[in-house]
Amino acid sequence: MVDRGTVESLGGGKYRLSSDAQETMEGIVDMLASGSAYIKVEGQEQDTFVNARNAGLALNGDRVRFVVTRMGRNGVPEGEIVEIVERSNRTYVGVMMIEEGKSYGFVRVDSRKVPVDIFVHLDEGQRIANNEKVLVRILDWTEGSKSPNGKIVDTFGEAGNNDAEMHAILAEYDLPYAFKPEIEEAASAIPGEITEKDYLERRDMRRIPTFTIDPADAKDFDDALSIRKLSNGSWEVGVHIADVTHFVTPGSVVDTEGESRATSVYLVDRTVPMLPERLSNELCSLRPHEEKLTFSAVFEMDDDANILQQWLGRTVTFSDRRFTYEEAQKIIETGQGDYREEVLTLHRLAQILRGRRFSEGSISFEREEAKFKLDENGKPLGVYFKEQKESNQLVEEFMLLANRRVAEFVGKSRGKGRNARRTFVYRVHDEPNPDKLATFKSFIMRFGYNFKADGGKAVAREMNRLLAKIKGKGEENVVSTLAIRTMAKAYYTTDNIGHYGLAFDYYTHFTSPIRRYPDMMVHRLLAHYLAGGKSADKDAYEGLCEHSSDMEVRAAEAERASIKYKMVEFMLDHIGQEFDGTISGVTEWGMYVELEETHIEGMAALRDMNDDFYVYNENDYAIVGRSNGRTFTLGDRVRIRVERADLARQQIDFSMVASYDFRTGKPIPLVRDIVEPDYPIRTTAAKNKHRRKRK
Numbered sequence: 001m002v003d004r005g006t007v008e009s010l011g012g013g014k015y016r017l018s019s020d021a022q023e024t025m026e027g028i029v030d031m032l033a034s035g036s037a038y039i040k041v042e043g044q045e046q047d048t049f050v051n052a053r054n055a056g057l058a059l060n061g062d063r064v065r066f067v068v069t070r071m072g073r074n075g076v077p078e079g080e081i082v083e084i085v086e087r088s089n090r091t092y093v094g095v096m097m098i099e100e101g102k103s104y105g106f107v108r109v110d111s112r113k114v115p116v117d118i119f120v121h122l123d124e125g126q127r128i129a130n131n132e133k134v135l136v137r138i139l140d141w142t143e144g145s146k147s148p149n150g151k152i153v154d155t156f157g158e159a160g161n162n163d164a165e166m167h168a169i170l171a172e173y174d175l176p177y178a179f180k181p182e183i184e185e186a187a188s189a190i191p192g193e194i195t196e197k198d199y200l201e202r203r204d205m206r207r208i209p210t211f212t213i214d215p216a217d218a219k220d221f222d223d224a225l226s227i228r229k230l231s232n233g234s235w236e237v238g239v240h241i242a243d244v245t246h247f248v249t250p251g252s253v254v255d256t257e258g259e260s261r262a263t264s265v266y267l268v269d270r271t272v273p274m275l276p277e278r279l280s281n282e283l284c285s286l287r288p289h290e291e292k293l294t295f296s297a298v299f300e301m302d303d304d305a306n307i308l309q310q311w312l313g314r315t316v317t318f319s320d321r322r323f324t325y326e327e328a329q330k331i332i333e334t335g336q337g338d339y340r341e342e343v344l345t346l347h348r349l350a351q352i353l354r355g356r357r358f359s360e361g362s363i364s365f366e367r368e369e370a371k372f373k374l375d376e377n378g379k380p381l382g383v384y385f386k387e388q389k390e391s392n393q394l395v396e397e398f399m400l401l402a403n404r405r406v407a408e409f410v411g412k413s414r415g416k417g418r419n420a421r422r423t424f425v426y427r428v429h430d431e432p433n434p435d436k437l438a439t440f441k442s443f444i445m446r447f448g449y450n451f452k453a454d455g456g457k458a459v460a461r462e463m464n465r466l467l468a469k470i471k472g473k474g475e476e477n478v479v480s481t482l483a484i485r486t487m488a489k490a491y492y493t494t495d496n497i498g499h500y501g502l503a504f505d506y507y508t509h510f511t512s513p514i515r516r517y518p519d520m521m522v523h524r525l526l527a528h529y530l531a532g533g534k535s536a537d538k539d540a541y542e543g544l545c546e547h548s549s550d551m552e553v554r555a556a557e558a559e560r561a562s563i564k565y566k567m568v569e570f571m572l573d574h575i576g577q578e579f580d581g582t583i584s585g586v587t588e589w590g591m592y593v594e595l596e597e598t599h600i601e602g603m604a605a606l607r608d609m610n611d612d613f614y615v616y617n618e619n620d621y622a623i624v625g626r627s628n629g630r631t632f633t634l635g636d637r638v639r640i641r642v643e644r645a646d647l648a649r650q651q652i653d654f655s656m657v658a659s660y661d662f663r664t665g666k667p668i669p670l671v672r673d674i675v676e677p678d679y680p681i682r683t684t685a686a687k688n689k690h691r692r693k694r695k
Contacts, residue, residue, distance in 0.1 A: 022067040026085060031060035033112035039066055039079065046077065052115075054080035057141045059148065060113040061088030087138070093172040094118070095159045095648065096132045096152075107136045107150060110172065110648060118150035128155060133164045135171045160647065162378030165565060166267055173558040175265055179257070179276050186253045187276035192283045194291055198246075199316060205238060205296070206318040209342050212286055213395050216324040219271075221286045222514040224294070224319050225398060227342045234308060235301045235345065239402040240294040240317045242284035244275070244513035245523045254279070255520075259544065262551035264515035267562040269378050273515070280514045288322040295523055297402040297510070305352035310405055313530060328391035347390060350397040357400070361457040361503035364464050365484060370599050372566050380570040383598040399511045400502065403427070406522065407506035410529055411496055422529060423536040425521045425545055427509050429499040430488040432459060440486040443621060447475050447635060460503060475635035477594060478584050492518050492545035492552075494538050518548045564650050567600045571645040571652050578657055583636045586623055588616040591632055593640050593654055602652030604640060609656055611670045632659060639667055 001007045001015075008018045027039035027048070035052030037060075048068055050058075058064050058081050065083040072078040092114055098105030105128075106117040118136055122128060133156040141148035154171065157164035170177040179187075210226040226238035248255045258274050265272040273280045286292050294317045300309040321338055331337035332347050358364060368385040375381055410424045437459065441451040449469065453462040463483060470476045487501060492509075499507035510526070513519035521544060525536060585592035590605040606614045612625035614632075622633040632638070640654035658667035 024065045024067050024082060026063060026065050029055075029058050029060055029062045029064055029081075031055075031058075031113040031115065033115055035115040037081075039064065039081075048077045048079045050079050050081055056081045056084070057143065057148075058084055059088065059138060059141065060111075061090050062086065063088075087140070089137070090174070091135050091137045091153060091171065092118070093133065093135055093168040096120075096128050096130060096134050098122075098128065098130045100130070105130075106147065107134060107152075108648070109136070110168075110650075112649070117147050119145075119147040120150050120152055122152070126152065128152060129158070131159050133157060133159045133161075133168045135168070162269065165647075166270060166378075166562060169267065169558055169561045169565065170265065170272065172561070173554045175272065175554060175558055176261060177272060183253055183257050184276055184278075187278040190247050190254070190278065190283065192247075194293060194316065198293060201314065202293070203296070203298075203311075203313060203315045205240070205298075205315050206291060208236070208238065208317075209339060210238070210240065210317050210319050211321040211323055211339060211342075212288070212319055213323045213325060213328045213391060216326065220273075220280045220284070220514055221319070221322065222284065223395070223399065223511050224286045224317060225346060225395070226317065227346055230300065233302075235303075235349065236298060237301055237346070237349065237398065238296050238298045238315075238317075239398050239511070240286070240296045240315060241402075241511050241519075241523075242286055242514055243293040243295045243314060243523070244279065244284050245295075245520055245527070246293050246314075247279060247283050248275070248520070250524070258517050258520065259547075262517045262548040263555050265555045266559055268372055268559075268566045269374055269562070274517065275514060284514050286317070286319050288319045291316060291318050295510075295513075295526075297405055299401070299405075301349060305349045305356070307405075310409075312406060312409060312526065314527070323391075325389070325391045328394065329389050332390050332394075343394075346398070347394050350394040351390070353397045353401060354393055357397075357503065358464065361460040363460050363487075363501050363503075364467055365480070365501070368599070370563065372563075372570070374566075380566045383570065383600070385599075403508050403510050404502075404504050404506060406510045406526060407496075407504075407508035410508075410526060411506045421535070422525075423494055423538045423541055424496075424525055425508060425518050425541060426493055426496045427490060427499060427507050427518070428493055428495075428497045429490040429501045429507075430497060431455065431500050432486050432488060436486045440482055443482060443634070444479060446621070446633065447479065449479075457503065460500070475582070477599070478582060478635045481584070491549040493549075494542045494545060516548075518545065561650070565647070567598075568645045568647050568650050568652055570598075571600060571602070571642055572647070574642050575645065576642065578639055578641050580637065580639050580660075581654075583632055583634055583638060586616065586621055586632070586634060588618075591623055591638075591656070593638060595640075600652065602640070602642070602654045604654040604656045608643075609670065630659075632656075636660070637662075 002009060005018050007015045009015055025041055027041040030038045030040055035055060037050045037055050038047040039050060040047050049072060062084055063086040064081045065085055066079045066081045068077045068079045070078050092109045092111055094107040094109040096105055096107055104121045107120055108117050118138060120136060128134065134152050135154040136150040137153050139149045139151055156167045167177045205226060208226045208228050210224050212221040212224045214221055222242045224240040226240060228236050230236055248258065261274045264274045294315045296315040298311040299307050301307055328343055331340050331343045335344065366388055371384050371386055372380040373382040373384065407426060410422055444451060449466055451462050451466060453459040467480060470479050496506060498505045508522050509516055509519045510522050513523055521541065579595045581593040581595040583591050584594040584601060590603045592601055592603050594601045612628050612630060614623050614625050617624050620633065622631050624631050637660040638656060639658040641657050643655050644653040656670055658669040660667055
């Protein structure tokens with residue numbers, strides 16, 4: 001059989017079925033910190049698990065050929081990698097470890113998906129210091145070597161330096177952190193004057209009261225609102241958006257760069273814009289007391305916020321006032337201030353729109369957004385939370401209205417034939433996955449909540465009812481987080497399925513072309529159709545939609561990574577201190593706890609809980625003591641001590657101090673220094689003897 005190639009010898013009298021005799025498949029490696037991996041095969045829902053001893057020299061992202069060797073626990077297929085088909089070309093961020101005077105060193109990669117250090121031989125003249133943050137690309141990994149070989153492709157500065165760490169996060173997600181000189185030069189060369197032709201081709205709205213409402217620290221203002229009372233008693237409300245596509249022509253170097261980036265990236269201490277500052281902060285920023293070119297949605301509304309007429313097109317506007325959210329909120333609360341009548345009327349109309357939207361099935365997800373107070377070096381001094389008030393809702397409702405009405409204008413079919421439906425860019429959101437919804441319903445039952453809906457708009461109504469019930473309660477953050485995870489992800493596409501979360505049949509992104517490339521696509525398509533153009537190339541736009549969705553996810557992951565880094569950095573000054581928190585996640589290796597005051601999350605490892613031997617109960621989302629029966633479950637209030645904060649791994653380690661009795665609210669401390677023996681307890685007599693010894 002060996003001669004025929006049916007089996008192969010492993011030595012020591014052991015044999016196995018030859019990999020050549022087995023059916024092989026190709027997939028992409030998703031590496032774990034342990035060196036084990038999951039292999040994702042296109043078109044297959046279930047991934048194949050590969051133990052570290054069967055992973056060979058495969059690395060994260062490699063395309064490999066593998067065989068399934070058996071079905072493991074819970075029906076998960078297990079396999080072995082037999083060939084590396086193609087090495088991943090991606091880069092990794094890490095810290096250089098090099099001895100003084102040596103021409104080689106090792107990179108300790110930040111990502112847990114690379115479980116080995118990377119050997120690097122420095123090129124002649126290449127000066128890299130020990131403990132420097134670097135970007136490395138893996139070149140090869142030869143049989144018999146303990147480490148793969150790599151090449152340094154960029155350096156960021158000393159590890160721990162704020163700029164170095166932020167640039168490293170961008171590089172980790174393959175996001176740009178600067179514009180090339182030729183792009184800056186091209187942007188600088190764009191003329192900014194408004195010509196006589198521009199005035200003639202646009203609706204002139206310069207004399208109508210117009211203002212922007214933005215965060216206090218905003219540098220670009222890409223949307224403005226105008227309002228005036230018409231002679232017939234109706235209100236004319238204008239939603240004015242910076243006309244970016246007037247300045248950025250298709251196929252130009254600036255447009256190509258914007259298309260590639262697809263979105264601005266918002267890290268904890270900086271914004272990495274999609275477009276150069278010449279556009280985002282100057283030409284296309286609706287700064288006060290300046291005439292600007294805009295693309296507008298203008299609505300005639302009655303006192304009950306019913307739309308009587310609408311107009312879409314290019315305009316020229318003049319912003320009379322720049323409001324911060326706080327300033328607009330003060331007018332709403334006191335009834336006093338600049339443009340009080342205009343602000344109060346917009347607020348009243350917005351609240352009507354908001355109430356109507358929720359009555360029609362829109363879901364009210366409103367989570368607190370953590371922000372950091374930073375010193376001049378980027379060191380976090382404190383954590384605060386952005387509160388969504390009526391001034392935020394005022395802007396939000398009119399932006400939603402404009403997005404919805406633009407999508408309806410283009411998307412609704414016109415007659416029959418090929419051009420009845422026109423190619424357009426939609427922002428869509430599907431209904432919740434039934435399996436995820438079932439898991440969610442089972443989960444919230446432990447808190448005493450029922451969820452009666454199974455599908456359709458009934459789910460939205462039940463979700464709003466639940467979110468209202470948990471408001472202000474200890475389990476609010478845990479339940480709302482899982483509720484969001486239960487929902488489908490929104491994305492861009494040319495195939496409209498509606499937006500479930502907003503309860504809109506048609507929805508798009510029209511209101512932020514400075515920071516989102518899909519909005520630029522929407523502006524171009526809308527202008528094309530307003531001019532009577534035929535339906536655009538669907539395949540080309542679908543490709544751009546997919547790219548934009550992918551870049552949006554990548555940018556969101558980078559933002560979360562920067563927040564996580566600052567959370568770990570903030571906790572460095574709180575080692576040894578105790579805090580109250582809520583259990584936000586349970587796994588077989590520990591419990592994640594979110595602190596009450598800051599929403600910072602860390603993990604209390606089960607191996608460090610030495611008052612009992614704790615096991616993970618997957619069905620009940622619980623950690624249970626094997627001897628004392630003590631239970632920790634999602635949503636439980638606990639007290640922890642901060643033990644470690646590891647910046648390199650972006651990890652915070654807690655130890656469990658106490659849990660709180662849910663009836664009395666009193667803490668129940670953990671008893672220390674009782675450990676499980678290092679020998680197996682197999683018989684009932686041995687277990688009883690061990691329990692007596694512990695007591």
